[in-house]
Amino acid sequence: MTTVNTTHPSPPQQGTELVVEIETLTSSAEGLARHQGQAVFIPGLLPGESARVSIQKSARDYLRANPLQILKGSATRKRPECPYHHAPDADGQFPNTLSCGGCQLQISNREQELDFKRQSVGEILSRIGHLEVEVQPVVAGHPFHYRNKMALSLTSHDGQLAWGLRSSESNSATVPLATCEIAGLDLWKAAGQILQVLNQDMGPSLMWNGQEGIIRGATIRSHTGRISPPRTSQDRAETQPARVVLFAVATHNSDILIRLRDALKVIPDLHVHFSYSDPRANAVYYDRAQFLHVRTNKTTCWTEANFKEENCCWHTTGPWSTLAGPTTFLQVNDEMAAQLYSRVLNLPFEGSGFAVDAYCGVGILTRALLGRFDEVMGIELDTQSIKLARTTSRRLQDCRVEWVAEASEAVFGRVGKGPERTIHSKPDLVILDPPRKGCQQEVLRALLEPKLSDVVLYQPPGRTGA
Structure with a gap:
């Protein structure tokens, strides 16, 4: 045996x-x-x-x-x-x-990097989508100093505060950085100015170390401003280039945060915001239900993020401009975003009547579709983004887009159905730019029912970096 x-x-x-x-x-x-x-x-x-x-x-x-x-x-x-x-x-x-x-x-080397990204898209289409299609070569921009937004940790180095990013060897360790090759030059300049003020004002005691401190991290963004139309008396937001810092803080002590905000006023064109980030959580996050709000009488409260126009900035990508708040999603690479939008607009669509942008955010591409389609609808679950999209349309004096603050799957489920229908007819085009978790199954099923002529999906397949 x-x-x-x-x-x-x-x-x-x-x-x-x-x-x-x-x-x-x-x-x-x-x-x-x-x-x-x-x-x-x-x-x-x-x-x-x-x-x-x-x-x-x-x-x-x-x-x-x-x-x-x-x-x-x-x-x-x-x-x-x-x-x-x-x-x-x-x-x-x-x-x-x-x-x-x-x-x-x-x-x-750059050639191999771009080919890897092309192959990654092909493998995902084949393995998950069961689609055997030819993936065109990757359109690439400049590989360095392209990011308009960075989420940074606060750490210490040689007795001073320093910006840092998570280590590749350990999720719990942070590497202090004196420079960053992928950060936009204006963004990194602002980061350095902010750090200088933090070190002068309170120093390492500001850093949350797991037991005490104030700041858990910060997101810094560089806004390009608005070129046209020229600023008018109706504008309440900054139309010139500006920088925004959103701090994730481990305290509700508004007095010390107001002191910090006042110290940062020496930096020109810097907008400062604070969001509570529960120190018991392992990951640094920004609680949109707990933003520090300063009333006109100088009193403070922690409340739901509700960004008025005067607390926002203008951002221009290519020829397209939008209002953006401190938590607004924007593409981090303006050069490549402009190329992406242009390529979408130049695709040979079958129809030109009705287009829907199903995850429109603040609606940059949505408004751009007006150059190709008679009617355009933007759908977005985040009410703050829709609010900014509508305000942007008014300031740009073009209110032809219909903005819908609702979940995409609910809207598509009512295509041409009954008196409560939102989409009155079958779209000629649907744009899909879903969040990282992808499209919900309800959205995909709803898209199959009307048998659409064209669907454009754009989403990065993974995190590959520069």
């Missing part, structure tokens, strides 16, 4: 060193290798490279590891522009220091 051994080898434990070969990159640009059938995810490595790695996490179905040394490098590898990027020295050794996890592919 033959006995078959069905036991599986024990997975390697934390700290175990292995030699692996990278097969491909994941959608988040990590190297993917295999060890005894298990997937091993390793940052900082490229396809075709073999490396010595150290196991950091051993799960049932996968392993996570950090690279120690590249044994065989890729011909597409290059030195990153950023000094904090996850990269080895000239001998292939990875330094025993934390590296920035803000972007992943500065180690690859």
Whole structure:
């Protein structure tokens, strides 16, 4: 009688060193290798490279590891522009220091990076959508200093406050940054000015360290302003270029926050906002139900984010402008956003009667569709975004878009049905730019029912960075 051994080898434990070969990159640009059938995810490595790695996490179905040394490098590898990027020295050794996890592919030459992104889109369409289509080459802009928005952590370095980003080796560690190669130049200048004031005013005591402090993080955005039409007496928002900082704070002590806001007034064209961020939560977040509001009589309260026009800024992408509040979603790369909108508008649509933008946000592309379609509708669940979209239309003196503050699946479920129908006829075009979690099944089912002529979906397939 033959006995078959069905036991599986024990997975390697934390700290175990292995030699692996990278097969491909994941959608988040990590190297993917295999060890005894298990997937091993390793940052900082490229396809075709073999490396010595150290196991950091051993799960049932996968392993996570950090690279120690590249044994065989890729011909597409290059030195990153950023000094904090996850990269080895000239001998292939990875330094025993934390590296920035803000972007992943500065180690690859540009051609290979763009081809990886093209392949990622094709694989997603094939694996998830079961669509075998030819994916065109990626349209690329400048790879550095393109971001108009950065979410930064506050940390300390040499006894001073410093901005930082999460480490690629640990979710709980922050890497202090003196510079950032993907941040827009105006944005990073504002970040430096803000940091200087924070250090002069209160210093490291401002930083939330897990037990005490005030600031958990900040989001900084650089707004480009509005070129036309010229500012009028009706405008209440800033039409010139401006910067916005939204602090995530671990306190409801409004007195100290007002002191901080007043100290930051020395920075020209800077708009300051505070949102409570529960310090018991692991992740830094911005609670839109708890924004610090300063009344005209100088008293304060914590209330739902309700951004009046005077608390907003204008942002222009290509020829299109919009009002934006401190939590408004905008594309972070203005150069590529302008190209994206232009390419959508130049697609050979079958009809030109009725277009619907199903997740319109503040409606930049929605208003742009007026150049191609007779009727345009923008749908957005976030009432603040719809409010800003309507105000933008009035200030731009073009109110032809119908704005609907409701869930897209509910609106599409009423296409041409009964007296409560929102969409009176079948759209010729539907634009889909859903949030990160994607389209709800209800939306997809509703889109299938009217058998639309054209649907445009644009959504980044993963987080690959510069």
